Amino acid sequence: MKSWSGSAPSNIAIVKYMGKESRENAATNPSLSMTLEDFRTSVEISLIDEPADRWEPLGEWSLSEKGKARFLGFFGRLKAKESIQKNFLIRSGNNFPADAGLASSASSFAALTLTAYKAFSDLTGKPLPSAGELAQISRTGSGSSCRSFFSPWCLWSGAEICEAPANFPRLVDFVAILNHGTKQVSSSEAHERVRTSPLFDRRPDRAKARTEKALRALSEGDYAALAKIAWDDMWDMHSLFHTSDPSFTYMEPDTVAVLKYVENLWREKKHGPITTIDAGPNVHMLVPESEREEFLKKFRERFPKIQLLESR
């Protein structure tokens, strides 16, 4: 049975994509992210002699029924776009724990797009699309997935998805896992609900200004400036959640405890991790690789029970 495989990394946004203009995920605002090479989704696609496409887990990780339908639905759209008539078994899995509460749509849709086009190129003889083209296609399945095609930093601004030029120390992302459960409000729903917030109106302006500043901080190696931008934009996005109608929150008591810890570090030492949170409760703390051990030791002393995952 002919099969193809591929994998793609996740990413964490410093300036967040929140709010969209179309079902194809045209973003309301620009965003900027760091690619997380060690949090990956692998996909295997095989030809099958069956009446429809099918999904199976690769390893222990699984998708909800809704997640499966979204994944297969997107694959169906890609097949239609490329006039592929055959059916396939799609297997996918993540290399990070299934119950960690880490969003995986970025790595999943990027890995699916990449692997699907490996298969389609092979079957049709057409060349594999470039990273930029694949990113544009993947964006129509999950907006944030388009940023997983460029590393270590990626800018998504309107029609442009590209590597963001940087002159910056290499960072490690520590993720404090604070809730293992499924989210009450999916990120797709969050994109819709934030439109009801009175703060949403000026959100594109604020995100645009921060993206410009972040690009400058990256090229100048200005660590403290990037940390401040990440902090502000995290609070900006979560304020949209907290002021939507109806309002919602992803924060757990330990989310706030970890944020206070980070805030204290910056206040007392004028230095700390670049900190952000996605549409979830877990806190991402990006630390220069040279400070990895010291950060880990101190964090473990303060929060011995909190699970930490780590990605380059």
Ligand code: PMV
């Ligand atoms: O994964 P998506 O395409 O539904 O978008 C989620 C966006 C956030 O993760 C909340 C922020 C971001 O820019 O990654």
